[in-house]
Amino acid sequence: MDRAVCIHGHFYQPPRENPWIGEVEVQRSAAPYHDWNERVTAECYEPNTAARLLDPDGLIAEVMNTYSRISFTAAPTLLAWLEQHRPSVYTAIVEADRESRKCYAGHGSAIACCYNHIIMPLATREEKRVQVVWGVRDFRARFGREPEGIWLPETAVDLESLDLAAEAGIRFTILAPHQAAKVRRIGTEAWTDVSGGRVETRMPYLCRLPSGRSIAVFFYDGGIAHDIAFGDLLNDGRRFAGRLLDAFSSGRDRPELVHIATDAETYGHHKKFGDMALACCLRTIERSRDTSLTVYGEYLAAHPPTHEVIVRERTSWSCVHGVERWLQACGCHSGTHPGWSQAWREPLREAVVRVRDAIAPRAAEVLATLVRDPAAAREDAVGLVLARWSDEAVTAFFSRHALRDLSPGERRRALGLLEMERQVMLMQTSCGWFFDDITEPGSVQVMRHAGRAMDLARQTLGLDLEAAFIDTLRRARTNDPEYATGANVYEAGVRPRAFDPARIGSGAALYALFDLEPPAVASGMYAVDGDWRYRSDAGGRRRILGTVRVRSRATGEEALFDAVALFSGMDQVAVGVREPGGEEALRAVWEGVMGADPAGAVSASFARVYTAPDLSNEERWAIARRIAPGIGRAICAVYRDASPLLSVLEDLGIPETGGTALLREHASSERLRSLIETGCPDPDGFQALVRGLGAPDLVSLGEAASRRIEASARAAAARPGDPVPLEEIVRMVGCAKGAGLPLTLWEGQNLCIEMRNNYALMQERAGRGEGDAQRWTEAFRRAATCLGVRVA
Template sequence: MKNKKYFSLHAHFYQPPRENPWTGEIGLQDSAFPYDNWNHRIFMECYLPNLYGRIKNYKGEILETVNNYEYLNFNFGPTLLNWIENEYPYYYEKIIETAKRIKEKEGFSNIIAQSYNHTILPLDNFQNKVIQILWGIKDFHLRFGFYPEGFWLPEAAVNEDVLRILIDQKIKYVILAPYQIKNIRDLKTGNPVLRKDSSPCIFYDKTPQGEKIKERNIAIFPYEGELSRKAAFEDITDNSSSFASAVSSFYRENEENGLVVLASDGETYGHHKKFADLTLSHAFKYELAKRGIETISLSKYLSLYPPKNECELEPGLDKEGTAWSCSHGVRRWKGGCPCGDEGKYDTLWRVPLRSAMQWLSAVADDIYIQYAPQYFSNPQKADEEFVNILTVKEIDNFFASNLKEGADRKKAALLLDIRKYSMFIFTSCGWFFNDISRIETKQNLKYAAKISEIASQFGFKGIDRVFSSILEMARSNFKELSDGKRIYENEIVLSSMTKEKAAAYLAVITFFSAKKERSNNIFSVKLNKIEILKNKILIECDLSENICGEKNSYYIEAENSGDSPLSFKIKDLKTQETFSFEASSYPEEIQKELINYAVCMIRSENIETLERMFYSYARLPELNPKITFYNFETVVSELKVLFSQIAAVKFKFFLFDPSEDNFKKLKEICDYARKIKINASIENKPDITALMPAFCSYLYSQKPSRQEAAELCDLLSYLGLKDFLFHAENYLLELKNSREAEEKAFIN
């Protein structure tokens, strides 16, 4: 019997928590242009294309689609899934359905869990290690409905304590770099074994005396290091044939049921490497099979071929553990190594940053330990089950089983938040890159500022002073930024805001994202009444704090005056208390977002003027028939600009109210532009791309007919809105698949 060749590509899909702890929203991130934030950009470049992989002919026509998640071994970080679920619920459900279907069909799952917010587990204190792993497992079970067999360790960072906790939780396997394991020995003979492929080894827990505890074990799959490096940093993903050939080259002759594991960031396939998602689709469907290679989940392989060898862990440089992205143990996340310095930056800032975070975390833990018994019947149980709120919003059930009778739910919610943020400050990205001024580190510092704010409500005043004094030792590589203290005090602390300011901001972004309701892990907002006047938007809304359950109703005036782009007046409809503030009082990233909305207001209010100008310019060639149209270079240039502005407004009007009349108005201006041969597109900018969730909501809730969707695709193609076109094409593909399934069921 011919030996089989098995291949498993593990894709680690993850984004850190990016949400502002005062609003629950990510906000505008300039560096993600033309998208509104990095989650959205990477979703459109990677996570979504892998759900609808295209196989095309030489004309670019779609021949078939491939769901790459059916072939991958993969994990999704919980904080990323939270975002996808909120913004794109249909696609979120499709990912969940894919994993469930594979589990039901194969009997094994190709998706595994991950610790909650990507901390470096070997560096966490014991309580946080346990909670990070428990939350990751619970989050997985709540979403997918079954228990995970495997577990992805952030940055593949591991030590024996981490594996012991995973063994406690009945996890069957992890994936590590080959250089993270040592002393591979044959289970039967005890003889040393030279690693030949990615087949699993077994790790045994030991007693303090060094004796193996046979019943306490976990399998370790060592990925193929050279192949994984090539996928991440070379060009083997440029086409499917090259990719499949590269995979094939790692099988050894006469190898019995050989396994090759490629492990990499999932973002490699489409984000880091453009079109690598298409490479995977064609390779999975055709090229790997041509070479006799079968894709397999690691759970299935482990069941078919139990480990023949055992191994131990490399202890790491400081005997704290190892990771796949640091050759100095885990120093990249605590200081003492040059990883990530790009050959020119000083990374000494990492040492005081971790010291500051550890000090603040200890304060937060002390507050929880001291006050939680006053509010929770079992503080440890409440800590472990808080993820039920974060994942499936089981808020009332959580408090019914955990809150002491008569205890203040709002104060209890603050204690839960301080525990969450005391782990969020250790999200690994904060240390990964070259400077303390990076947005990833600033995000961790925002969570630190929120801890300080909550602590003050329990009587712990002034902890910011100690925290920032430690940060002062974290020197930035950029002289104008000085150090961590200056960044924290001049930027981060100023990000805080009152609930009223958060309400005004959330009401405005809900309106401008073409929604009536919006929800995140902190707030839910519902727009009850909207009135649009000249230079002004009037909104009545309800704002609910999701965890504590407190609800406020507000009347908000957002005015675009000559003095300020968007000023706000807000009245609490219960207390009748009023507040006024300018856009300039918000943090800088929110100011930029509000300015974008002010521009949108101006453009919308002047749509009739823009249209008059457009048609007046367009008639100039008609009045001068002897002159060729394109000799009117200035006119043509103006027409393109005007058309782009008008089409953007009319497209937004359609998304705000996807009526037949609004679609007709959009189509009319496009048809006229086509008639006079104006080839201009809507500029892809954050105010446009931010509307894609609303567009998808329209597609999958209002369900336009096949003909309507086809007409929409034609318009989107003409307008150059490729991302929106991708969504519309996906919708058409779903209609086609649904029709084919119905026809097949009818025949059967």
């Protein structure tokens, strides 16, 4: 390992969940995806689990899980979302770390990360400790081992944070070259000034800490990292590899490590096909004769530091002024709006610091009356989050920490305090200050966490901090003319999205009306039990009435309500909740709901009523997706009823109106969809129908075709030796391409690659004259070609 290369990817997404319900709500800017987590996963995180390596003919020769070859940040907020919403991607990432240990002498590719990307030098000592401990415990729970390294958010560094990391068993971290101040060979006295990015990056350094502990620091190659993030280096994976290999010194007399660190979203999200360029680069280096791939833990074990370093405290990789980007208008911005002012950053920082500093001493005082060791309980509370506040986890937590046998009210208060402190950390997430305006999602998100923290402070401590918080935000002038100040942003973007138990109960009734799971339940943050005694879908109106019990798993808060929901259309919604009134009262309400004025009956009987304008975007999105297919069915029914008339018009040569033409187009599209869903048994008929269509819904039909092709590939993989699913793939791809349908072949290609081992066996059988094997091998060759996969 005299010449080694390490590529580090900082895989991270900020917390985007609604703090009151624990789920990410629909984000319009991420369309056509539900939210940005989904979009970046589709463009980056998933492609990197099976990045394509092409042969000279442009066919897929192999796939690579790049996570197993690089070093990467295991960011808790991202992994928690992936585990719940994209478990296959999550599993592939965890498995990649296991695989990497086989390649790198037992050292894994994943490193830990401070829990929620807080700027560590701006945090209190207690917050820093919790950030490190939670990051380490989250890592251990996911990867089944202790982390060797840790990523400091934005590489923002100070000695106290490094000391706490070393105390937790962390051996190394990664910094930008300009974060080094002085270096010297271990055992010598004279220091060399390397400020301004002049540090030698091809070796690790020892950083001695005030406690007597130490930690190793790797300073990445800034020039190459810059050209990956902002240049065109990812246009060609071989050129990318060449740039890394050329970075070794020509007359070296010691081992050298060329290494880089970038936001890993560059590999596919920021740079399309960046995942393929990364895979090509890695494969090229693997085939190099005198250079090996490595990860930091392996390199550090083989080559302990020979030099030590003094780091420049309160510096970061994304602010040339230190950490001022998260404090004030230092001049750093995204570049999207160069003329905008970032003066809003200072009052936003001041507002959240005031909330933090008002809560911390009171919370510590009250928590000390409930648990034996507040610091230990606070650090152990990450287990509640990892277990999604399950009853078993809560019971075990109190058995370890309770000062005495706590009453239900005391348990609720303790849980509320711990959740409040989690929200206080989340409201300091770096993304809140990184971008160009306080109206942007990152800033709104930290204000939402602040809102939830203040909500819990009111409940658990009797502190009302919101008025002062909003008053401070009035000094945060926005760049968006729609809002004057941060206070207006808070009023518009935070308050309407706050959920109390009654609002969650009303939402539960609405979701039950469509047999959907409420997001608050899906997140694990709430248990919701509905007893829906009355229900009707008569007359095109949906109605539901009953009782619903809402319990916050995170805080223990619990409430019971009568709840009702009516739906006659997206603009005709009424949802109500009230204190339970008993069976007779419910029956009386139901009689009114089934009467001539159901909405009036709801308004007269329920204390809190929500109508269509009160619904959240997430509620509207969920309902719209559920009922949208019914529109197509209704149009087809109209077409069936009108088809005799349309035949007469066609026979007599009477021109169709625009409405009848649209009916015919939609019905033809539905016939195409039906053929797709049965595997296109008649390709000629399919193409004839396509030619007769004016403007089919290509995107929707392409999605249907992609799903069918994937299903055929799964059937082929499950039934080795059966050529029928492979023949269907050929037929389906031919029909789809002939119709110009956009296809997503990702999973089908992956399955095809897995089947290549079976192809070798079947080829042997075919060579012995077995007819079934000959048919299968021919079908596989044709299917692989259609999917763009090299056969062998």
